[in-house]
Amino acid sequence: MWFIIGILVGALVLGLVWLMKRNNFSLAWYEWLIGAIGALMLLFTVQNYFGSLAEVEPKAAYMFLLVVGLPGLVLLALAWQLAARRVKKA
Amino acid sequence: MGKFHSSLSRRDFMKGLGLAGAGIGAVAAAAPVFHDLDEVASADSSVNKRPWWVREVDKPTIEIDWSKTSSLPFPQEGCHLPPLLAEFVGWDRVNSAMAQGVAALNAGAKKTGSKEAISLLDTSMQEAAWPHFIAHAGWREPVYPALEGAAPIPELVGQTYTHESFGVPRWESTPEENFALLKSAMRFFGAGQIASIELDANVKSMFYPVDASRMFFNGPPMAYGFEDCDNGYVTDTHFIIPNKARWVVTYTTPMPKEMYRTAPSGVCYAANMSRYRLNQETMACVQKFLLGLGYQGLQSAPWPNGICPSPAVATLSGLGEMDRINQCVIPEEGAVVGIYKFITDLPLPVSKPIDFGAFRFCHSCRKCADTCPAKAISFEEEPTWEPAGPWSTGGKKAYYKNEPECKLYQHSTGATCQICTGVCVFNVNTKAMIHEIVKSTLSTTGIFNSFLWKADVAFGYGHHDAAEWWDLDLPRYGFDTTMGVRDGGYGK
Numbered sequence: 001m002w003f004i005i006g007i008l009v010g011a012l013v014l015g016l017v018w019l020m021k022r023n024n025f026s027l028a029w030y031e032w033l034i035g036a037i038g039a040l041m042l043l044f045t046v047q048n049y050f051g052s053l054a055e056v057e058p059k060a061a062y063m064f065l066l067v068v069g070l071p072g073l074v075l076l077a078l079a080w081q082l083a084a085r086r087v088k089k090a
Numbered sequence: 091m092g093k094f095h096s097s098l099s100r101r102d103f104m105k106g107l108g109l110a111g112a113g114i115g116a117v118a119a120a121a122p123v124f125h126d127l128d129e130v131a132s133a134d135s136s137v138n139k140r141p142w143w144v145r146e147v148d149k150p151t152i153e154i155d156w157s158k159t160s161s162l163p164f165p166q167e168g169c170h171l172p173p174l175l176a177e178f179v180g181w182d183r184v185n186s187a188m189a190q191g192v193a194a195l196n197a198g199a200k201k202t203g204s205k206e207a208i209s210l211l212d213t214s215m216q217e218a219a220w221p222h223f224i225a226h227a228g229w230r231e232p233v234y235p236a237l238e239g240a241a242p243i244p245e246l247v248g249q250t251y252t253h254e255s256f257g258v259p260r261w262e263s264t265p266e267e268n269f270a271l272l273k274s275a276m277r278f279f280g281a282g283q284i285a286s287i288e289l290d291a292n293v294k295s296m297f298y299p300v301d302a303s304r305m306f307f308n309g310p311p312m313a314y315g316f317e318d319c320d321n322g323y324v325t326d327t328h329f330i331i332p333n334k335a336r337w338v339v340t341y342t343t344p345m346p347k348e349m350y351r352t353a354p355s356g357v358c359y360a361a362n363m364s365r366y367r368l369n370q371e372t373m374a375c376v377q378k379f380l381l382g383l384g385y386q387g388l389q390s391a392p393w394p395n396g397i398c399p400s401p402a403v404a405t406l407s408g409l410g411e412m413d414r415i416n417q418c419v420i421p422e423e424g425a426v427v428g429i430y431k432f433i434t435d436l437p438l439p440v441s442k443p444i445d446f447g448a449f450r451f452c453h454s455c456r457k458c459a460d461t462c463p464a465k466a467i468s469f470e471e472e473p474t475w476e477p478a479g480p481w482s483t484g485g486k487k488a489y490y491k492n493e494p495e496c497k498l499y500q501h502s503t504g505a506t507c508q509i510c511t512g513v514c515v516f517n518v519n520t521k522a523m524i525h526e527i528v529k530s531t532l533s534t535t536g537i538f539n540s541f542l543w544k545a546d547v548a549f550g551y552g553h554h555d556a557a558e559w560w561d562l563d564l565p566r567y568g569f570d571t572t573m574g575v576r577d578g579g580y581g582k
Contacts, residue, residue, distance in 0.1 A: 044523075047522065047523050048522045048523060048524050051521040051522030051523065051524075052521075052522045054521045054522075055518075055519040055521050055522060056348065056554070056558075056562060057519075057522075057549070057550060057551060058550075059549060059550025060522070060549040060550055060551060063548065063549045063550070064522075064524075064549075
């Protein structure tokens with residue numbers, strides 16, 4: 001699973017860098033930070049969600065989606081919106 | 091000047107090469123090189139390694155006052171035997187609880203098509219999991235009961251190749267290598283974690299004055315005796331230990347966590363009994379292995395709970411830490427383990443106690459006490475020096491349990507209870523990475539302990555329905571045999 005996730009994350013980062021070069025914009029340090037924390041929280045959620053389901057602990061799996069996954073998504077969305085609005089202004 | 095221009099001179103480059111070469115040479119010289127299997131066995135890496143968050147400490151995390159320790163005036167802590175239980179609560183309550191249990195079994199047996207707790211299926215499972223004693227560990231060597239039908243063939247059933255039968259000297263090596271070999275052998279025979287401790291005056295002070303192990307089979311209680319003799323033996327009244335047998339090996343027999351989470355149920359009872367069945371095989375093999383090498387492994391037989399309280403020697407030897415249930419919790423395996431011990435004359439190193447934050451965690455956590463239907467587990471924040479009653483051995487600052495109330499409830503269920511053990515926070519499985527993070531956190535600091543056990547409850551870890559277990563696809567014997575394993579690519 002981690003092999004596939006690693007490839008996906010690598011592809012997404014490459015895609016982001018490609019997008020930044022094509023559209024000639026860059027991310028501020030705090031946007032990188034918020035995005036990285038959000039991505040890590042999302043990866044942590046994925047591991048624990050599937051791990052908990054394998055452990056036959058479905059409630060724990062759903063709690064991970066709620067307690068870690070949702071804030072992770074919010075942080076990713078925040079990083080995206082911060083960058084998008086800043087680029088739009090400029 | 092180009093962006094990638096290097097100002098490194100040839101002299102610096104050659105100097106760097108020389109330093110790198112010297113470094114690699116030093117590492118190669120310091121690295122272990124094995125020429126044969128004997129060297130592998132005696133290398134440090136094969137001696138008892140534990141997870142990084144398990145620290146060796148000089149004293150156990152539970153405080154002990156050896157001047158106040160005393161052995162019990164009766165055969166067994168835990169009040170397993172009804173006559174012992176009756177001493178504390180009277181035969182009326184014991185008979186009433188047991189009649190309640192039989193009624194629960196009879197009522198449950200009528201649920202012939204059900205998978206739920208205390209049903210025919212569930213109860214059949216608990217009965218099947220008992221040891222059946224085709225061969226079992228004796229005091230010093232395996233015992234082969236007479237079989238019906240054709241006489242057993244000694245060459246096949248009771249064959250024992252030993253150093254004596256080969257006419258060679260017995261195995262001699264360092265205590266460390268002996269431990270490494272014993273650990274490898276015991277893992278193969280079915281044991282989990284292993285530790286060793288010296289049979290010193292402190293450990294002897296915890297010996298039961300009489301051993302109840304034979305009372306489970308309507309035999310008489312037995313006492314222990316020490317003698318200057320070569321081999322341990324059994325008389326009508328005593329298990330005799332040679333004075334040269336100066337080591338106690340403590341070890342775990344893992345049990346299925348998923349089954350324990352269904353407590354109280356026959357499925358949980360089956361898991362509980364499986365450790366006795368598995369231990370018979372493990373210990374019979376250990377005894378033959380040691381006899382082959384020229385040594386002996388002495389264990390109260392045929393029931394292995396004798397000699398002294400298992401959690402006590404397990405804690406002293408660093409197998410685990412004491413907990414709120416007043417049992418021993420193991421870093422790698424949690425609370426769902428059978429803990430046994432045997433005495434041996436094979437020279438072994440003395441393991442140190444360990445601290446992985448478990449006893450400290452129990453100061454904050456009350457999950458077992460909250461879920462105990464008999465309210466037999468302490469709710470106090472701090473452990474105490476005062477035993478809960480005459481059924482407990484004193485001399486330790488512990489969370490004492492009301493054993494009679496615990497056992498009365500167990501008898502009344504028609505199966506076993508063990509809810510406390512099943513729901514313990516240390517019983518988590520290993521697939522989700524959060525568990526490793528939590529274990530390493532609570533080993534390092536106690537400030538999150540209260541939050542962590544509440545999070546454990548909020549995330550739904552703990553009890554499961556007995557019927558669910560039948561739909562699971564679990565490993566052989568129902569437990570993960572790779573727990574605490576480091577080699578072969580099996581370790582987690």
